Amino acid sequence: MKLALVGIGGTGSRLVDTIRSIEAEGDRQLCYGNLMTVDISRTVGDEFDHIPQEQHVTIGDTHREVEDGVDGDQDLAVEIARTDFPEIHRALDSITMRKLDGMLVVTSLGGGTGSGAGAVLVERLQEMYDKPVYVLGVLPGANDGGEAALNAARSLRSIVPAADSTLLFDNDRWVGTEAEAAEDPYEPANRELASRVLKLFARDDADPSSIGANTLDSSDIIRTLSPGGVASIGYAATELEDGGGFLSWLRSILVGSRENETTDERTDAGKTQSLVRQSLNSQLTLPCEVSSAERVLVVLSGPPDELSRRGFESARQWLEEETDTVEVLAGDDPRPDSSTVAAVVLLANVTEVPRIDAIQQQAVEYDRDTDELRAPEEST
Ligand SMILES: Nc1nc2c(ncn2[C@@H]2O[C@H](COP(=O)(O)OP(=O)(O)OP(=O)(O)O)[C@@H](O)[C@H]2O)c(=O)[nH]1
Structure with a gap:
C-alpha cells in the first residue's frame, strides 16, 4: 500500500x-x-x-x-x-x-x-x-x-x-x-x-517474488479499515532455526508416509495459530477487548516455504472464533530472505477500550x- x-x-x-x-x-x-x-x-x-x-x-x-x-x-x-x-x-x-x-x-x-x-x-x-x-x-x-x-x-x-x-x-x-x-x-x-x-x-513491491497466491493488497486493508472508528495492531514473530527452521525441523523427522503428511499439516496449522494467538496476547498498540473488533486482518510474513495455506485457513478460523467476527481476512507477505516468521493483526473498529x-x-x-x-x- x-x-x-x-x-x-x-x-x-x-x-x-x-x-x-x-x-x-x-x-x-x-x-x-x-x-x-x-x-x-x-x-x-x-x-x-x-x-x-x-x-x-x-x-x-x-x-x-x-x-x-x-x-x-x-x-x-x-x-x-x-x-x-x-x-x-x-x-x-x-x-x-x-x-x-x-x-x-x-x-x-x-x-x-x-x-x-x-x-x-x-x-x-x-x-x-x-x-x-x-x-x-x-x-x-x-x-x-x-x-x-x-x-x-x-x-x-x-x-x-x-x-x-x-x-x-x-x-x-x-x-x-x-x-x-x-x-x-x-x-x-x-x-x-x-x-x-x-x-x-x-510491501516490497520491487520484488515480484514477494507477490504470493495469498498476498493481501491495498483493497483488503482499505476494506478492513472501512468501518472507521479506532483500530489496534498486534504483532508477534518467531526466529527460524538455521537450515529450515519453523516447520522444517518437524518435517525432517516426519518425512514419508501419508500419515506423517497429515501430522505435518496439523503442525503448520498449530504453529501458525499459536503465532497469531501470541500477536493478540502480546501488547497491542492499543490494549482492547479483542472480541469487540468489527473486522480483522492478519498478515503472515516470512519465507514462502514456511507460510502454508493450511496454516492460514486455520489461523483465520481461529481468529473468527476468538473475535466473534465474521469478517476476518488473512494473507501473506512472502519474504524469501527473512529469518523470521511474523504475524501482524489489525483489529478494526474496536469498541471496548x-x-x-x-x-x-x-x-x-x-x-x-x-x-x-x-x-x-x-x-x-
Ligand atoms: N509516542 C510518543 N509520544 C510522545 C512523543 N513526544 C511527546 N509525546 C507525547 O505526546 C503528548 C505531547 O504531544 P507533542 O507532540 O509533544 O505536542 P504537540 O502536538 O507538538 O503540541 P504542543 O507542544 O502543545 O504545541 C504527550 O502526551 C507526550 O507524552 C514521542 O516522540 N513519541
Missing part, C-alpha cells in the same frame, strides 16, 4: 522521521518520498535525519504569543491551522496523490498542536481528496496530566469521526520505566510503532482554571 505521511506537531514529526528511517534501512516502502510535517512556531534544526528541510511547514508565525508550539492549547492550534491553511495547502502540492492509496496523518492526540491542527487537517484533507485519510494517533499517558487527557478526549470526538480510521497507540502502556532510562524516553516506543505500521501497510474510558474520565475531572483534577463527585 502506498500512503503519504503527514506528521503534525512534535510527536507526529518524530514518528514520520522514524518511519522514514526504518524504510531507509529495509526494503519496505510506504510513502515513496511523499511526506511532510506541520508544526506551529517551532524551528526545526537538524533534529530530523530523514525529512528534508523543505518538507517541513511551520505555521503560526503571525501569532506573537506562540513560540515552540502552543503549549497544549488546542483551541489556539485550531485557530492557527484554519488561518494558515493556505501554507499547508501549498506544501500538499508536492504530494502526488494520484499515485497513492491514501494518506496517513500522524499525530499525538494529547498535544495542543497535534490534536488541534490535526483535526483541522483531517477535515480539510477529506474535502480535498477522494482517497482514504487514516490517522495514526498517540494517546497520552496518565502522567501527562489533565490537559493532555482533555485534548485527547476532545480529539477522539473530532478526529476519529472525520478520519476513515484511527490507529491508536497507547503511551501509557508503551512508554515505561525502562524507556525512561533511555536518552530519548520515546525512542523505543516510536520504533516499535513505526515498525508495526510498515509491517502492516508496506479501557484506556479510552480512563482518558474520558480524567478529562471530566480536569479543571482548566486550576490545571488540576477535581475530586470525582465535584466533576459530575
Whole structure:
C-alpha cells in the first residue's frame, strides 16, 4: 500500500522521521518520498535525519504569543491551522496523490498542536481528496496530566469521526520505566510503532517474488479499515532455526508416509495459530477487548516455504472464533530472505477500550482554571 505521511506537531514529526528511517534501512516502502510535517512556531534544526528541510511547514508565525508550539492549547492550534491553511495547502502540492492509496496523518492526540491542527487537517484533507485519510494517533499517558487527557478526549470526538480510521497507540502502556532510562524516553516506543505500521501497510513491491497466491493488497486493508472508528495492531514473530527452521525441523523427522503428511499439516496449522494467538496476547498498540473488533486482518510474513495455506485457513478460523467476527481476512507477505516468521493483526473498529474510558474520565475531572483534577463527585 502506498500512503503519504503527514506528521503534525512534535510527536507526529518524530514518528514520520522514524518511519522514514526504518524504510531507509529495509526494503519496505510506504510513502515513496511523499511526506511532510506541520508544526506551529517551532524551528526545526537538524533534529530530523530523514525529512528534508523543505518538507517541513511551520505555521503560526503571525501569532506573537506562540513560540515552540502552543503549549497544549488546542483551541489556539485550531485557530492557527484554519488561518494558515493556505501554507499547508501549498506544501500538499508536492504530494502526488494520484499515485497513492491514501494518506496517513500522524499525530499525538494529547498535544495542543497535534490534536488541534490535526483535526483541522483531517477535515480539510477529506474535502480535498477522494482517497482514504487514516490517522495514526498517540494517546497520552496518565502522567501527562489533565490537559493532555482533555485534548485527547476532545480529539477522539473530532478526529476519529472525520478520519476513515484511527490507529491508536497507547503511551501509557508503551512508554515505561525502562524507556525512561533511555536518552530519548520515546525512542523505543516510536520504533516499535513505526515498525508495526510498515509491517502492516508496506510491501516490497520491487520484488515480484514477494507477490504470493495469498498476498493481501491495498483493497483488503482499505476494506478492513472501512468501518472507521479506532483500530489496534498486534504483532508477534518467531526466529527460524538455521537450515529450515519453523516447520522444517518437524518435517525432517516426519518425512514419508501419508500419515506423517497429515501430522505435518496439523503442525503448520498449530504453529501458525499459536503465532497469531501470541500477536493478540502480546501488547497491542492499543490494549482492547479483542472480541469487540468489527473486522480483522492478519498478515503472515516470512519465507514462502514456511507460510502454508493450511496454516492460514486455520489461523483465520481461529481468529473468527476468538473475535466473534465474521469478517476476518488473512494473507501473506512472502519474504524469501527473512529469518523470521511474523504475524501482524489489525483489529478494526474496536469498541471496548479501557484506556479510552480512563482518558474520558480524567478529562471530566480536569479543571482548566486550576490545571488540576477535581475530586470525582465535584466533576459530575
Ligand atoms: N509516542 C510518543 N509520544 C510522545 C512523543 N513526544 C511527546 N509525546 C507525547 O505526546 C503528548 C505531547 O504531544 P507533542 O507532540 O509533544 O505536542 P504537540 O502536538 O507538538 O503540541 P504542543 O507542544 O502543545 O504545541 C504527550 O502526551 C507526550 O507524552 C514521542 O516522540 N513519541
